[in-house]
């Protein structure tokens with residue numbers, strides 16, 4: 001029996017459709033299996049929410065912990081900023097937490113020294129506070145006279161503060177308040193530099 005061109009095309013379309021449906025079913029089954037495997041991986045684990053530290057988008061994260069160790073970080077589907085999605089940097093965040101190269105202790109290199117020393121956090125905080133106080137005391141301008149008129153300015157010319165893109169609104173507010181309290185006039189943000 002001869003096959004007309006029209007019947008051949010019809011038959012081809014039916015076969016292609018059947019193959020497509022089978023492939024679709026296969027993909028769906030695989031997707032379901034992947035989903036179940038992912039669910040099992042974090043089932044019953046302690047979890048908490050946080051914000052990605054990298055950039056000002058501020059994507060929401062869910063962090064899963066097992067026996068005190070972070071075992072999974074993923075986008076928070078309930079977060080209004082990212083709805084669960086993450087960029088490649090955010091998706092690789094677990095490598096920041098679990099990384100042998102990550103510095104977790106204070107490293108200090110004294111002036112003119114060629115080596116790093118390990119110091120405690122208390123030591124570091126006290127030293128930073130001391131240097132800030134010294135800098136402020138040595139560079140504080142209480143009053144300034146312009147065109148014969150004297151103004152109270154309370155300006156600290158020995159310090160500057162630079163905000164980072166990962167700071168959220170509340171952190172920016174506190175940092176701004178702190179800088180003003182220290183008399184800092186040079187208050188900038190990374191995004192403007």
Ligand code: SF4
Pocket residue numbers: 052053054055056057058059082086087088089090091
């Ligand atoms: S996941 Fe990417 S886009 Fe979102 S805050 Fe982190 S670095 Fe920014």
